[in-house]
Amino acid sequence: MRPASIATALALAPWALCAEQQPLSNPAHRPSHAPAYRHELLGLHKSLVSIESVSGNENEVGNFLVGRLAERGYTVDLQFVAPMDGTPAGRERFNVLAWHGRRRPNPKVVVTSHMDVVPPHIRYGIEHGELSKDTVIRGRGSVDAKGSVATMVIALDQLLAAHKVNGDDVMLLFVVGEEVAGDGMRTFSDSLDGMNPPRRFEAVIFGEPTENKLACGHKGGLFCEVTARGVPGHSGYPWLGKSANELMVRAMARIVDADLGSTALFGNTTVNIGRFEGGVAANVIPEHASVKLAVRVAIGPEAEGARVVQRKIQAILDEIDGEAFTFHCTHGYGSVETNCDVPGFETVVVNYGTDIPNLKGDHTRYLYGPGTILVAHGARENLTVGDLETAVEGYQKLILHALKQ
Numbered sequence: 001m002r003p004a005s006i007a008t009a010l011a012l013a014p015w016a017l018c019a020e021q022q023p024l025s026n027p028a029h030r031p032s033h034a035p036a037y038r039h040e041l042l043g044l045h046k047s048l049v050s051i052e053s054v055s056g057n058e059n060e061v062g063n064f065l066v067g068r069l070a071e072r073g074y075t076v077d078l079q080f081v082a083p084m085d086g087t088p089a090g091r092e093r094f095n096v097l098a099w100h101g102r103r104r105p106n107p108k109v110v111v112t113s114h115m116d117v118v119p120p121h122i123r124y125g126i127e128h129g130e131l132s133k134d135t136v137i138r139g140r141g142s143v144d145a146k147g148s149v150a151t152m153v154i155a156l157d158q159l160l161a162a163h164k165v166n167g168d169d170v171m172l173l174f175v176v177g178e179e180v181a182g183d184g185m186r187t188f189s190d191s192l193d194g195m196n197p198p199r200r201f202e203a204v205i206f207g208e209p210t211e212n213k214l215a216c217g218h219k220g221g222l223f224c225e226v227t228a229r230g231v232p233g234h235s236g237y238p239w240l241g242k243s244a245n246e247l248m249v250r251a252m253a254r255i256v257d258a259d260l261g262s263t264a265l266f267g268n269t270t271v272n273i274g275r276f277e278g279g280v281a282a283n284v285i286p287e288h289a290s291v292k293l294a295v296r297v298a299i300g301p302e303a304e305g306a307r308v309v310q311r312k313i314q315a316i317l318d319e320i321d322g323e324a325f326t327f328h329c330t331h332g333y334g335s336v337e338t339n340c341d342v343p344g345f346e347t348v349v350v351n352y353g354t355d356i357p358n359l360k361g362d363h364t365r366y367l368y369g370p371g372t373i374l375v376a377h378g379a380r381e382n383l384t385v386g387d388l389e390t391a392v393e394g395y396q397k398l399i400l401h402a403l404k405q
Contacts, residue, residue, distance in 0.1 A: 033133075035389055037154050042137075044068065045150040045388060049139040052121040056086035058093055058176040061115050065096050065149075065174055072157060074098040074172070075105075081176050081187045095184050096174040100160055100167025106199070107171035109402045111156065111395065112185075113148040113207030113369070114178035114355065117141040118377050133386030143371030143383050148207025149174055151370060151388055155395035164396075169403060178355050181331065185358035192361070203364040203402035205395065206338075208354050209376055209383075212390045214345035214398075215338055215367035219266050220297030221353040222306040222332035225290060226251070226317065228278075228324050232287040241285035244324070245278040248289040251320045252276075258316060260309050261299035265349060266335050269298040269309055296351050297334055305334020333357040338365045342401050345394070364405060366398055 035041075047068075053061040066076050079095040087093060096115070099105045122140035129135070141147075156172060159165045175184030192199045208215075228248045233241030252273055260269035271293060278289030295313075299305045310329055317325040336356050340347045345368075352373055356365055370391035371383035 034131075035392070037158060037392065038385070038389065040157075041150060041154045041388055041392060042385065044153060045137070045142070045146065046124055046126075048146040048150055049124040049137075049142050053116055053141065054086070054119045054121065055116040055177055055180045056084045056093070057088060057091065058115045059088075059091040062094055062096055062174075062176070065098075065115070069096070069098040069153070069172070074100055075103060079188060079191065081184050084177065084180065084183065093176050093184075095176060095188055096172070098172040099170065102168055105168050105171055108169045108202045109399060110171050110173050110201050110204045110363075111152050111207070111399065112173035112175065112204060112355070112359075113145045113152060114176070114184065115146075115149065115174050116176050116179050116184075117144065117146070118179050122379070122381065131385065133384060133389065135385045136382050137385065137388075138380070138382040140381060143209045143381050144373070144376035145178075145207055145209070145369065147209065147371050147383055147388060147391065148369040151391035152205075152207055152395055155392045155399065158392070159396055159399060165399065165403065170399060175355065182355050182358040185355040189359045189361075200361050201363045203366065203405060204356075204359060204361075205366045205368065205398050205402065206354055206356055207369040207395075208350075208352070208367060209369050209371040209373045210348055210350060210367060211372050212346075212368070212370055212387065212394055213348040214340045214342055214394075216340040216347050216349050217265065217335060217337040218350045218352060218354060218356075218367065219269075220300070220302065220305050220332065220334040220336060220357075222293075222295040222297055222309055222329055224293045224295070224310070224313075224327065224329035224332075226293065227291075227326045228289045228321075229326075230285065230287050230289070230324065233285040235283040235285055238285060242324070243285050244289035245286045247321055247324050248276070248278060248291060251317055251325065252291060254316045254320065255293075255313055258312065260295070260312050261297070261305070263298050263300070263335065265337075266298035266351075270296045270351075272296075295332075296353075297332065300334040300337075302334045302336055302357060306332030308334075336365075338367045340366075342366075342398065344397060364402065366402065368394055368398060 124139040177183040230244035231242035275292040279286030
């Protein structure tokens with residue numbers, strides 16, 4: 001890892017310590033049922049959501065977190081990650097690592113989520129009227145995953161203030177790039193193997209929207225591009241050419257309808273045809289066609305499940321036309337199981353991907369967070385004040401449970 005001192009980190013963001021943390025309602029008029037940390041939680045969440053941090057452009061939100069954590073007495077290190085397409089010139093990307101205690105910690109538990117969001121940026125907004133647990137908060141990242149980031153920080157703050165945890169035992173990790181390729185978490189994972197001896201943890205708590213239910217796992221993923229090559233010609237004489245679009249349509253219909261693997265826990269493997277391009281004009285037999293696929297893999301094991309699905313898709317393409325198709329997958333993994341045997345939590349299984357497979361090791365893995373994935377990535381991303389407050393309590397329970405294992 002490439003560490004940075006607190007002074008260096010703050011120099012990157014001289015405004016960070018005075019970022020807006022104003023109350024959303026008068027604390028003197030706070031309802032009796034509101035937790036004491038509500039004002040601080042909502043202020044932190046508002047600041048995070050208000051900062052645009054589409055994948056590749058995480059510098060500003062990272063600097064804000066460095067300032068906020070340093071102000072509260074955390075030791076903070078920056079772990080630099082390579083730029084990607086869309087990263088502004090001169091704006092470094094980095095993971096944020098923070099803990100209370102020794103300069104070189106050996107934490108038992110890591111609490112982690114991601115700072116990046118999908119485009120486009122949607123401004124922060126909060127419902128007018130008296131503030132309550134039902135008050136709705138909107139904005140890009142309000143759920144995925146700045147809701148997790150804010151509630152993780154407040155949860156650990158509260159545990160430290162109550163002397164319920166040792167500052168050396170728990171580390172916060174906020175990474176870049178989860179929404180694209182997981183390069184932030186993979187950079188962190190690779191850095192652990194480079195240490196002497198390699199560093200390992202007892203448990204890692206991952207923050208993603210699970211409706212404040214403890215996930216028993218999530219589907220795997222396989223991300224691919226299929227191209228088809230045909231023979232161009234006049235559309236009036238289709239037998240003289242070979243339509244790449246027609247080949248692709250036939251192949252995609254077969255793939256979508258195929259049994260690509262299923263399990264009792266995760267259900268069926270599903271295919272999303274996310275992008276389809278082909279041809280140049282309605283009256284020209286298309287020579288080229290391409291499709292980008294996202295496959296949600298329901299079978300394991302984690303290291304092999306995606307390859308099994310990839311082979312099944314390749315076999316379908318070969319049956320349609322053994323020469324026309326090229327099939328290339330960038331990355332993939334099988335279904336991911338996580339620990340959900342913790343008293344006091346409802347459980348759920350989710351269909352989306354996370355950074356869990358990008359962090360290697362034999363640690364116990366937990367997946368939990370506020371908000372629902374059904375509004376994440378959409379124009380109406382939102383959650384409630386109560387969702388956030390419940391998550392603070394949930395993360396505290398998980399941290400204490402993980403430390404006792």
